[in-house]
Amino acid sequence: MNNNDRLVRLRYALDIKDLDMVEIFKLGEMEIKIEDVQRMLLKAKNDEDSTVNEYLKKCDNRTLEAFLNGLIVYKRGRQETRPGEPQKQEFMIKNERNVNNVLLKKIKIALTLTSEEMLDILDEAGVHLSKNELSAVLRKEGQRNYKECGDRYARNFLKGLALKYRD
Template sequence: MNMNNNDILIRLRYALDIKNADMVEIFKLGGIEVTKEEVLKMLIKSKDSYHNEVDSDGDINEDNIECNNFTLESFLNGLIIFKRGKQDSKPGQPERPAISIKNNGSVNNVLLKKLKIALALTSEDMLDILGKAGVVITKGELSALFRKEGHKNYVECGDRYARNFLKGLALKYRE
């Protein structure tokens, strides 16, 4: 059961209880102009979002707008600014952060890293959130998910961790 970027957006919006108008604002802060209608189309759960957005007739769900890696990462960057305020870029620093999602394998790692920043979470907070969803990992296993891709201790974050982290967030923020 693979999670796609639209699933991540849907789960994140639910977990943090983000209003549609705020979704538009967050995308804008992340450098992407979208309308409320476009946001709603990204939040459409396809009939079976685990099988290539194809419904029983073999047609692709026309109303659904696919959230690609760039769009998702822009949203996460916007969420950081939305939650923590805009930081002035230092001289010689690029205006926008470099895109860190290099491939579909690193989406979940970047998701966890950026949520950690946006929500000002400590490693203990993150372990606690995973624990709420019934996932117990060590601090070492968690830090391996935050390593730079290519680092000898880097571990790709599987959908199970990402899905359970979003589930844990919903339990934490919507109690």
């Protein structure tokens, strides 16, 4: 699963329109045109191999994280910075291995989900995790009990969100 897939699935699950996506990117401090958003969501036509997962415009890690940061602001409002805190938030996605972990954390924040609600969403999609396993996935990378989140869990979490929010 690549970042474009994550973006498409999240957009579908939360029923976000193209104009709202442009607004969310802007809130995440990234200027992007509606045409670019649409190109990120459309797969390229490939007659030779229909299993190729190529999109018209690639969504890199910075773009995905800008969208997730914007989603938090869109859903919860901008947080006031306290004295002594840096103005700009540093990016959490450092490599391809922690993208799913950051995705789950930021969706949890944006939608104000509890751990129990996240477990219920995963259960609805047919994935059963313990509270400890979820806690390990939500930990900061480098912590003792940190566990990498695989595509299967992220994909099923987004599927569960779609089942919850689109019914």
